[in-house]
Amino acid sequence: MRFAYSVFLLGATLVSAFPTATTNGTTPTITLDYTTVVPTAGNASLGYFKYQNIRFAAVPTGDLRWAKPEWPPVETEINTGDLAASDVDCSSAEDCLYLDVWAPANITEGKKLPVLVWTYGGGFTGGSKSENTPEGLFNLSTEFVFVAYNYRLGITGLGNGPTYAHEGGTTNTAIWDVQQAFEWTRKYISAFGGDADQITAMGFSAGASQVLFQMTRFAGRAEQLFKQAYVMSPGFVPGAGHHHAEQFWLNVSSKAGCEGGKLDCMRAIDFDTLSTAADDVVDAYTYQFQPRVDGDIIADTYEAQFYQGRFNFSGPLVLSHELHEANSQAWSGVNTTEDVSTYLRIFFPAITDDVVERALELYPESDYSSPGLRFADMKQSFDLTAHNLAATHAMKNNTWNAQVALGSATHGTDQSYYWYSTYTLSSSTGSSSNSTTGNSTGGPTGGAGGGMGSSSVDATVAVQMQKYLLSFVLTGDPNTMWADDKLYWPKYNEKNSTAGTQIIFNTTLSIADDDLATDKSLFWNKVLWY
Incomplete structure (x- = not known):
């Protein structure tokens, strides 16, 4: 049986306790308890629709600047997706707390589909919900709902400090925005055919860190907002x-x-x-524009909380990193041995001499051709890769781990693969039409959300990686679906390896020991500089 459809009456204000699906002609209309939305793109023959610029929080201006997000007010006009530009972002506009929902067409009544919630990267200063889009994933399956949202960036998302908090500012509003987006999804996603109990949180770089912050928020004393997570290159400088x-x-x-x-x-x-x-x-x-420990929503850095066992997440969990996230180029300004110590103190103002000495011992000068490369390797660990080991151990090694060795294998290389598509859906406000265009690079410009990876894509490997991702979204296991099309991906603890096991994403896929299972990673996860 299909959804029961009713005629939407223009000019009437519809507010109900439960979200419903209706239709206006051939266009599916979603009525929530505060707004009614129609798709801006897609159609039934394509198999899905895109709903654009749905408010998930009130406009964060005036007294709501540097405040916890509040639920949006009732909207009396139909939302046709034009409340803001399709690529609205929080670095250039303050009225930015919107999300997009991509939902399958012709969902049978009562069916609840898994939900993939995407969080973009960009160093907490850039990025937006529109940078990466799921056409390539929907080309494999339309049995899921996709959500992408914005969160506050820079000064409005990362306000902190004693005077700021004393004056009444909410610290780390960017983290609160992400919590709000997941709460909105749990509350309303059923109207789009999604299952609030089958949410996968997926993020890259700063977005991956946002996912980990949600697992550890309030020192693990908060509700788990998603069932499982797919975390790629979590970036966070824990100054x-x-x-x-x-x-x-x-x-x-x-x-x-x-x-x-x-x-x-x-x-x-x-x-x-x-x-x-x-x-x-x-x-x-x-x-550094980064989230900071505030004793509240960020009780401590998330790697420290994983290490100390203060989190609320039980998995399943996928974690990946690039082979050369950020260590293939010398760090600018680090030209002498003394500069290495100086820059450690720049990033960690409270670090003590003994901790600096231990860092220098773990990264011996003889291993590097220049001081700049030595520090770049340190930064790769504390900014990006060490976080993965902390989360893996917190899950008692019951995780799927991956190393990306494709191309230059620098930060963001994998994003062109996961978002690979041979076409891009056109968003024409108020229209349900779509157009197909070639996209040999596999993603829109800037799709890495601040990443530096190459955009050249091996389509065969890209589709394999997408199948791992979608199998995880749909079943909680990257191996279950399309099993004959890809290499079996063992869990970290599955092969009884001392170092742990990971899959290597390269032109040929393989299995190897975890390169992050080192004293270097453990050192940064203890957060001894704090």
Whole structure:
């Protein structure tokens, strides 16, 4: 039996306790308890529709700047996807808390499909929900629902520090936005045919870190918002310290004309002026725009919480990293042996001499051709790869792990593979038409969300990687579906390897020991610099 359809009456305000699916002619309409949305692209013959720019939180301006996200108000007009540009992002617009839903057509009544929720990367300063799109995945299966959302970035998403919090600012609003997006999905996704109990959280770089922050938020004393996770190259520089955050907030406030960091003054500054002031201070000093420990939603860095057992997530979990995430190029400014120590103190202002010495021992000078490459390898560990081992051990090694060795194998190389497609769905506001265009590079420009990887794609390997991903989304195991089309991917602890087992994504797939199971990773996961 299909969904029961009813005629939507223009001009009527429809508010119901439960989301429903209706139709207006041949276009499926979704009525939630605060809005009614129609697709901007897709059609029944293609097999899916795209619903664009659905508010999942109120506009975070005025008193809601640097505040926890609130549920959006009731909208009296049909949302045709044009509340904002299709590629709206939170680095250039403050009215940005929108999400897109891609849903299969002709879902039978009562059917509940798995849900894939995508979180983009971009160093917590860039990226958007529209950078990567799932056409290639839907080409393999339309038995899932796809959600992509925005979260606040830069100064409005990462406000922190003693004065900031004392004034009433909510610290790390970017993390709160992600929690809100998952709560929205759990509340409303059934209207699109999705199952709130079968959500896969997928993220890359900063987006992967956002997923890990959700697992460890409030020191593990919070509800688990998704069933399973697919985490790729989680990027997060865990610089800590109230002093660093305080100085940054006061400097930006002064630059914006709000001496003393008064929140009411800062909330009255226009977004462009505020963003420019923050960027100027970042350029002038050594501040890193990153989430910071606040004793609240981020009780400690997530790798420390994994290491200490303070999280609320039981799996299943996939973790991947690139072979050369960030260590193939020398770090700019590190030219001498002394510079290595100096830059460790720049990234970790509270680090002590003995911890610096231990880091230098773990990365001996003789292993590198230059000081810059030595520090780049350190940064690759503390920014990107060590996080994976912490999460793996927290799951008692009951994870699927991968190393990406394709092409240059630098940060973001895998993104062109996972999002590979031979066509791109056109979003024409108010239209359900689609167009097909060649996309030999496998993804839209900037699809890595700040990654540096090559966009040249081996289509055969790309489809294999997509099949692993979709099998995981649909069944909780990357091996179950299309088993004859790809190499069996063992769990980390499956082959009784001392180092742990991982699959190698290359032009030929293979199985190998985990290259992250080292004293280097364990050192950073103890967070001894804090």
